[in-house]
Amino acid sequence: MSRGAKGGRWAAYGAAAGLLLAGCTSGAEGTGTAGATGSGTSGSTDGQTSSTTSAPARPARLKLSPADGARDVMPDQPVTVQAMTGQLDGVTVRTAGGSAVEGRVTGSQWKSTGRLAPGSRYSVTTRSTGPDGVERTSRSTFRTHEPAxxxxxxxxxxxxxxxxxxxxxxxxxxxxxxxxxxxxxxxxxxxxxxxxxxxxxxxxxxxxxxxxxxxxxxxxxxxxxxxxxxxxxxxxxxxxxxxxxxxxxxGREQLTTVDIAKHRLRVTRGGETVRSFPVSSGKPGPQTETRSGMKVVIGKQAEMTMDSETIGIHKGEPGYYKIDTDWNVRVTWTGEFLHSAPWSVGAQGSSNVSHGCVNLAPAAARWMYESSIPGDPVDFTGSSREFQPTEGIGVWQYDYAGWQEQSALR
Structure with missing residues (x-):
């Protein structure tokens, strides 16, 4: 806070070959399919009904894809209903749970505009009027591919x-x-x-x-x-x-700046400074120097245990630590927080002694915790170690043109 289709795609399209389906009952409420086989293969029929004049029934001939009874239909395959003769009056495609698939009519064809849910059973209900002027209702079903x-x-x-x-x-x-x-x-x-x-x-x-x-x-x-x-x-x-x-x-605009070299944190709202605190940031070193860059508050936690094993420094190795901290405001996924550090108050404002976090006095840390919300920008300057975009919410490490280049549509 979260696999392209296998070779079955073409088999699914084959199973879903267009079906010529004729409504074969003589009323709007009648149901039936003609020419549909158990395997969902194509077929057609000219169903007849008797009348006092013995006129032959002439239902609309409909071509459906996927075919009735088709299985392993890929979720990105469209559902289509084409009137080969007569008039297509309406199409409803629903899941077993009743959710409808959107679609639109172009000429004599209805085509779905939304995709299908994987591993689901669908029913297709069509209403059509044949050349004989009789409206008929027909139904078919198919099932979509169950993905791994x-x-x-x-x-x-x-x-x-x-x-x-x-x-x-x-x-x-x-x-x-x-x-x-x-x-x-x-x-x-x-x-x-x-x-x-x-x-x-x-x-x-x-x-x-x-x-x-x-x-x-x-x-x-x-x-x-x-x-x-x-x-x-x-x-x-x-x-x-x-x-x-x-x-x-x-919410409200709050911008925090941290000058790593000058050991000073400043909070502004609406361009006006509202608080300023001495801090101690990460001591020099490839694993401890605090990163420079525009970071974003990810979240916060009042109490937590900071364990260097979570960033790859294991017990017994140089730089290992495991400490309990209060008033923690997270700004990277790589272990950088603003937090209370009463043990380093003497260094705050004058030197960098932490493992990479921004150390504040308890009262200052509590104020930062209570005034910060996820999404607040925190701009770090003054170190040679650069914050990488994937180390946090790194979208502001790009200028706007650079961010646009991250689009898959470029």
Missing amino acids: VTATYGMVYDGQTVGVAMPVSLQFDSAVTSARYRRAIEKAVTVTTSPRTQGSWGWLDDRQLMWRPKSFWKPGTTVTLDAPLTGFQTGEDKWVGSDVSGTMTI
Whole structure:
């Protein structure tokens, strides 16, 4: 806070070859299929009904894909119903649970516009009027491919009030493995903002799709995400099984700057300094020097145990530590926090002695904890070690043109 199809794709298309289907009952409420075999292969028939004038029935001839009874239909295969004779009056495609598949009519053909859920049973109900002027109803069913893996994903910070640097973030449980899959996903998702805001999608890595504004958000902006990704492929025999939507609200503007070399943290709101604290940052060294760059508050935790094993420094190795800390504000996934450090108060404001975190006096750390929210920007300067975008919410490590280049559509 989250597999391309195997060779069965062509077999599925073969099983789904167009079926000529004739409604064979003589009323709007009648049901039936003509020419459908148990295997879902194509066929047609000219069903007849008797009348006082012995006129032959002339139902509409419909071509369906997938065919009735088809199995292993790929989720990205469209559903089509074509009137070969007569008139197509309506098509309804539903899952066993009752969810409808959207579609549109062009001429004499209905075609689905949404993708199908993997591993699901679908029913197709058609209404048509034959050349004899009689309206008939016909039904068929098919089943979609059951993937080896159903991909999951979600909107991070859905429903929350966040700081002005927080991007809209879709987090997948596993990699979206090809540029083709990433392009398709990016085309399908939308962000709506009020007021209208310029921004761009980009992939921070192959699991994180983010939309960031050109510059920091305007406080009070409402942001809505729509990700209708059911039936999209993310890897070998790995398909998405559900849609996601969400919202977030942009809160007050708060910008924190940390001058690592001068050992000083400053907080501004609306361009005015509201607090300033002495700090001690990471001591010199390839594993301990605090990174410079524009970071974003990821989250916070009042109490926690910091264990260097989580960043690869094991017990018995130089630099190992395991300490309990209070008022922790996380700014990277690599172990950098702003937190209370009463043991280093004597060094705060004059030297850097930490393992990479920003040490504050207890009262200052508590103030930072209580005044910070996820999405607040924290700008670090004064060290030679550069913050890498994937080490946190790194969208602001790019200028806007650079971020646009992270789009899969470029």
